[in-house]
Amino acid sequence: MLRFSQSANALRSSAIRELMNMASDPNIITFTGGMPNNTLFPTEEIDEIYNNLPIDVRRDGFQYCPTTGYPPLLNSLKEFLRQKGLPVDNNELIITTGSLQAINLIAKVFIDPGDRVITENPAFIGAISVFKSYQAKLDPVDIDEDGIVLPDLEKMLQIKSPEAKILYITPYFHNPAGIVYSQKRKTELLDMLKGQNIVLLEDDAYGELYFDQKDRELTKPIKTIPRLPVPVCYTTSLSKYLGPGLRLGCLLAPPDIFEKCELAKQSLDACSSTFTQVLAHEFLVQNKISGYLEKLRKVYLRRSQIMLAALQQYMPEQVTWTKPRGGFYIWVKLPEIIDATDILKKSIKSGAVFVIGQTFDPLGKKNNCFRLAFSHTPEDRIEEGIKIIASALKESMIN
Numbered sequence: 001m002l003r004f005s006q007s008a009n010a011l012r013s014s015a016i017r018e019l020m021n022m023a024s025d026p027n028i029i030t031f032t033g034g035m036p037n038n039t040l041f042p043t044e045e046i047d048e049i050y051n052n053l054p055i056d057v058r059r060d061g062f063q064y065c066p067t068t069g070y071p072p073l074l075n076s077l078k079e080f081l082r083q084k085g086l087p088v089d090n091n092e093l094i095i096t097t098g099s100l101q102a103i104n105l106i107a108k109v110f111i112d113p114g115d116r117v118i119t120e121n122p123a124f125i126g127a128i129s130v131f132k133s134y135q136a137k138l139d140p141v142d143i144d145e146d147g148i149v150l151p152d153l154e155k156m157l158q159i160k161s162p163e164a165k166i167l168y169i170t171p172y173f174h175n176p177a178g179i180v181y182s183q184k185r186k187t188e189l190l191d192m193l194k195g196q197n198i199v200l201l202e203d204d205a206y207g208e209l210y211f212d213q214k215d216r217e218l219t220k221p222i223k224t225i226p227r228l229p230v231p232v233c234y235t236t237s238l239s240k241y242l243g244p245g246l247r248l249g250c251l252l253a254p255p256d257i258f259e260k261c262e263l264a265k266q267s268l269d270a271c272s273s274t275f276t277q278v279l280a281h282e283f284l285v286q287n288k289i290s291g292y293l294e295k296l297r298k299v300y301l302r303r304s305q306i307m308l309a310a311l312q313q314y315m316p317e318q319v320t321w322t323k324p325r326g327g328f329y330i331w332v333k334l335p336e337i338i339d340a341t342d343i344l345k346k347s348i349k350s351g352a353v354f355v356i357g358q359t360f361d362p363l364g365k366k367n368n369c370f371r372l373a374f375s376h377t378p379e380d381r382i383e384e385g386i387k388i389i390a391s392a393l394k395e396s397m398i399n
């Protein structure tokens with residue numbers, strides 16, 4: 001018999017994955033994956049960049065690079081982060097294989113089996129899986145339209161045996177809930193963390209994708225605030241901007257945490273892809289990024305508007321949803337008695353698919369909700385897909 005580790009034995013394929021396999025039919029309208037549409041990737045810009053690279057730089061791309069990252073990219077990324085107000089001078093930056101790896105590194109250097117991690121509920125499924133893989137005990141705290149619910153968080157922080165080690169939050173265009181934290185909630189959160197022995201992991205995968213320039217201020221990371229009461233580790237990613245295939249993210253952390261993460265990364269993959277780091281560096285340093293992000297903001301705004309209009313037109317009255325100010329997602333709430341899995345089964349049969357709420361509940365319970373991603377569905381199919389889901393819902397609500 002194979003003697004897998006406890007952590008491997010704890011990994012489970014979910015029933016939902018089986019259901020999703022049924023949805024692989026190319027004709028089905030999918031609102032599932034949190035990814036850009038293939039047509040949006042900057043293929044021409046990358047062609048131009050690669051074709052103009054000197055031969056020695058091209059060769060560098062095929063080589064290993066330092067574990068912390070390809071030095072030119074570290075510099076250009078620092079400049080990008082500095083412009084967001086991030087304290088790149090008294091913290092250390094490490095380039096990671098997507099921000100999922102940054103979350104993994106933090107979990108790896110802090111979590112022993114049974115350690116407590118406080119997350120939001122709902123929370124990013126990738127982070128839930130990471131924490132579970134280290135056998136953390138997850139303590140989810142609900143969120144509302146302004147961010148994590150503070151009285152509930154306070155209760156979790158009061159539990160001292162054991163004290164929670166990590167608080168993981170995604171304040172900017174939340175996956176899956178689509179919300180952005182208000183300034184007030186961020187300030188009050190930091191007040192509440194005073195005197196706590198906890199690390200705050202701030203995950204900012206979508207912050208640049210605000211729809212209205214006026215909301216830019218809302219995406220200012222917590223890590224930019226002076227005199228933080230607890231160590232704050234900030235992670236961002238190029239996945240939702242340039243493409244997840246680059247597998248590039250980064251972690252900005254206080255020096256003592258950075259040192260451990262660097263050691264942990266050495267044994268994981270030695271370094272992230274130098275090849276994509278070379279391309280990403282050129283993209284940043286040639287300032288191709290601002291125009292490209294401008295384009296993305298317009299596309300995602302339009303897609304979200306099409307989806308919101310369709311929801312408004314077809315959804316039954318008792319159903320509510322968030323109105324995103326950026327990012328990829330709309331979070332739909334159903335009456336308590338409705339189970340999103342039933343709706344999903346019906347929708348798949350009629351040709352549309354989404355992700356049920358349970359997937360994002362760290363305890364796998366709440367299921368009267370679901371996530372719609374508007375980021376990768378062709379614009380001319382969004383309305384039709386929403387109509388299908390709304391019909392499935394109406395059918396369930398009548399029966």
Ligand SMILES: Cc1ncc(COP(=O)(O)O)c(C=O)c1O
Pocket residue numbers: 034097098099100101124126170175203205236237238239244247248249
């Ligand atoms: C909130 C959040 N964080 C992190 C990630 C991980 O992205 P990547 O590892 O591709 O950088 C995602 C991807 O869906 C996400 O939604």
